Amino acid sequence: MEAISAVLPGLTASATGDPSEGFPGGQFMGNMLASIGFDPSLLVKISVTITIFASMFGFLSNAWEGISQMSRFFSENFISSATIRSTDEAYVYIMRFLYAHNISTDSRLFGVTCRRNQMNPNYREHAKWNGQDAENEVDGDGFNIVEDSLGPKLKYNAAPGFSHFWYKHRLFLMQRKLKDDYYGFEEPEVDLTLISIGRSPLALRCLLEEARAEYLRDRQSNTLIHTIVASYPPNWSVGYPRPPRSLDSVIMKKQDKERLLKDMKEYLAPNTVHWYHKHGLPYRRGYLFYGLPGAGKTSLTMALACELNLPIYCLSLASTMMSDDNLLGLFGKLPKRCIVLMEDIDSAGIDKRPGPGGRLYTALTSQDEEDDDEDHAEDIRKREERKKLQLFKSESTVTLSGLLNAIDGISSHEGRILIMTTNYRQLLDDALIRPGRVDMEIKFEHADIEVLEGIFRGVYADPDDLPDFIRGKEKMTDEEYMRRYHEKLNKLAHEFASRVPSGKFSPAQVQGYLLGHKSDPEEAMDCLDEWLESKVDEINQLEEAEKKAKERLERAAERKIKELQKKKKERLKQERQEKEEEEEEEKARKEKEVEAAAEAEKEKRNKGGLGKWLVRRDTS
């Protein structure tokens, strides 16, 4: 109480019952409060409590400030941190690294997703990189890592919030903050902060570098395929890895393969870009792979990407997401060196002009047909064939001019390799495949003898798959075994190619048959006749149907041409008649005019004769 009295003399005075010794008017106030039954000493207690709380608050805020300063001092001097956004590719490096090293997935707080997420295709796309999930990858015990007999397996990863992990005997802290303002169908955005203890950021940088190197190494050994993510506007996906495919595994004419590879390598050589610029040419190269379905167009693209170490960006023009603007935007987001693969380029039904609503096939208006005559017979054939195929096409809003603009418009991307594939080259607009847009064409046909042999050898190339192919292996040296293996394989391949009719089957058909006997080439030879018999009938029927369809098409085109010729003749005849009528009318009009003029002259003359006679009579 003495201490309080020292601080608050006025109030303590009232507390002692002598308010007159306190502040002026204290006694009066005391008396007044007492008269309404209020104990003045309560005022003192309230004041003391407020003072204590105020002092405590002051103390705590000073302490908090001190702690913040200490923590700032600590972070500035004793830790290093790196912040990465999930929209950055570096985020994928880190998440993949953490997952691959089982980091933070074994803590008590963890996130969980299905390895194959059925609910969200975009997330599934992303998860492939997050967890390095290859659909068919198996674990050490030979089980599929993505799903078991019940369905998709679970995958654990670092939970949002704070966690810690040890890597190479160093402590790291990690914070993952989820942004909750994302739309349901998009990836949740995440801020990831990695913290290492110690003034030097070296440990953190080493970890980040390792993550980067692992990611890029993995990318190099696989071919990265980017597809389109259904966002607004559409964008390229992070990309998922596909096992590499060797060029040798694609069987085709040797000179075609060599020509193509040489051309691409030359284009990608470091000096080529300067050469193009020096000559004022846009640095772009386009290829058209056309022909039979299942003849290796996509396989060749995959193998080339692997050989040249380029990622593939797949574009489907048949997608309803695709429009001229979206296409241009996607081309603008391509990296400097890549392969853009546009499969089934004909399926977009590209016609010469944007039609109503931008639909390509529907651009065939009746006006177009009116304009045609026998000089455009080839166009009419194309159109008739397109109309037939139209039934199988999907909706697309890409116009030919939109596509051409994306491929090589003024703002178009440089440095890419464009590969377009089609089964119907004859339907493509000439503008699309003119030199400059398509610099090299490769035709894919039915398997000939060379291809048949190659496919046979390719399917049975690995001696490990055929342990019983050569008997008595134990008694041979490795060299002897390999020599005998290849000798026998070549002999069988040769026999196979001579028994299968050349130019009748697609490589995919032949490969499909052999895969049915993949562990026994001799069995494949034994069953060959049976397969050929069943297939030859099928092929003959197909060929017959194709021939008839072609004839029908030809007849339809002929009919159309005749119709147009007839229309043109009628139009010309009508024009001639109209002209003749006009000329006759003109002639009649002129004759009338002449007659009228003559009449007028005569009248004038008559009038002139009568006048003279009257004048002469008056004067006489």
Ligand SMILES: Nc1ncnc2c1ncn2[C@@H]1O[C@H](COP(=O)(O)OP(=O)(O)OP(=O)(O)O)[C@@H](O)[C@H]1O
């Ligand atoms: N020339 C070939 N060499 C090796 N394999 C081939 C060849 N052609 C086709 N195949 C095999 O056939 C299957 C289909 O091939 P691919 O998809 O490359 O054909 P495509 O010409 O792109 O067909 P589509 O025109 O229908 O897209 C693949 O499994 C591939 O391995």
